[in-house]
Amino acid sequence: MANSRTRLGNIVYKAPSRIHGNGLFAKVSIAKGDFIGTYEGPQAKRDGTYVLWVFEDDKQPVGRSGRNLLRYLNHHDQGNAEFDGFDLFALKDIKPNEEITFDYGGWEEE
Template identity: 30%
Template sequence: MPKKSRKIERRQSSIHGNGVFATAPIAKGEKIVRYKGKVRRHEEVDEEYAGFDETGHTFLFSLNEEWVIDANIDGNVARWINHSCNPNCEAVQEEHPKGKKHKDKVFIHALRDIAPGEELSYNYGIVLDEPHTPALKRLWACHCGSANCTGTMLQPKRRPRSGNRR
């Protein structure tokens, strides 16, 4: 039987489907939960899910350029934390001390104090290589309802920096 955190629980969300909610006060900076799932190579995940229609719903969390956490397999409650344009949490990657990238971990930390009953959220930071067409923006639509909602979970493309910055 899965271990249940005393400070969070999964239940229906007004943002999207299931969500994760605080059941007790959570302090700013607190490490809330680890994002768990089977660690797999990107190529393996791409091949396995290639036949599925894209739905804008994912339990995949990229660790680095080679590895991804697939919370569809052995995932925990963290997979139900929804995206928000005004998040109260952030995903923090902890690198393995010996540089074994497949052993890196992701933890969800509180960006601010969170009250009991409040839904946890973080910015998924989804960056796609292909152009952000209206269809892709609809597919990856955001329903967080915050005043600064961009309407999409897609983030602006990263631009290469020119020159050296200090």
């Protein structure tokens, strides 16, 4: 079970993905609603690989250049996780070795 005190590397790992390149996979069972981790890295000045943008009402978007394992998240229209700011939470129960995905919200390139 994931919680805010669990080290990210203890609950997820990077591996080849059927979706695209490398992906992020669960090492352990993660319950719906569980905190998975925080997207960490320096503030981004422009868009690029592994940059996550957070948009809040009436504020300038804030981006981070991913430096931890969450940078390997892939897109899926019906992802099993979602961000609240830079914090990632499970939208449903995720089994060990299941890829963790989220909906890029229309930002993925075609």
